[in-house]
Amino acid sequence: MQIVTRLIAMSRARQLQRQFRQIERNISALPTRTRGRLGVMTLREIGQASRCEFPHLYSTAPEQRYMPWGQGTQIGFNRAQSDNPEVALRGIALWLAVAYHETKDSPHTSLQPQHRQVLRVVRELRDATGEQPDTAAQWMRSDAGAAA
Template identity: 50%
Template sequence: MQLITRLIALTRGMQLRRQFKEIEKALEQLNPSARRQLAALAMREFSNAAKSEFPHLYATPPDEKYSPWGSGTSIGFERMKSDSLQVRMRGVALWLTVTFHETKDSPYADQRELHRLVMRTLRTLKESVPAKEMSQLLANHPQAA
């Protein structure tokens, strides 16, 4: 059973890593103003996910509550492919939020590495927002700090 569990985790890690590479490409194409907007969206998503009973299942329909992982990453990744900049940014914010929570306390090294990459990306986004704007965002969304 452990072998099957490890195989499933490895497959999931590979899928998330592949998606992360495309997320990184999408982030590179954003101008500074869009990056600031994305940082605000990500903070909002984190705040909402933190209020959820199971943050790693954030944005997952209730009937999928008992699946090994939620559909938040799939939803976010599909939105990231949209022609609309706003929809793309909301998708990236959702994907980063759900992936952060899904990989947070993983016992598997490849998922912990992905978690570090997601944290680095989130830190980079946060640093793209001037300190004055960040303090205003944090005042509006204290859970996102």
């Protein structure tokens, strides 16, 4: 059973890595001001997900609760490919929030690099929001930021 679990985790890590590369390209193509907006959206999504019973299943239908992983990253990834800039921003924020929570406390070593990458991007976006250091520090101490 452990072999199957490891294979599933490795498969998921590859899928998240592939999606992350595209998400990162989308983010790097954004103007600085838009990155600030994306940072605020992402922090908000992470906070909303952290208030759910199962944050890694945020944006997943309740009947799909027992799947190996939720649908939030796929929904966010699909939205991030949208031609509508607002939908794309919200998709990126959703993807980052769900991927963050999904990889946060993972015991699987294959998912830990993805968490570090997501964490790096979230930090960069948080810094792009232009918030005062006190505001960012307050966010980090809050429930929403406790995960970052």
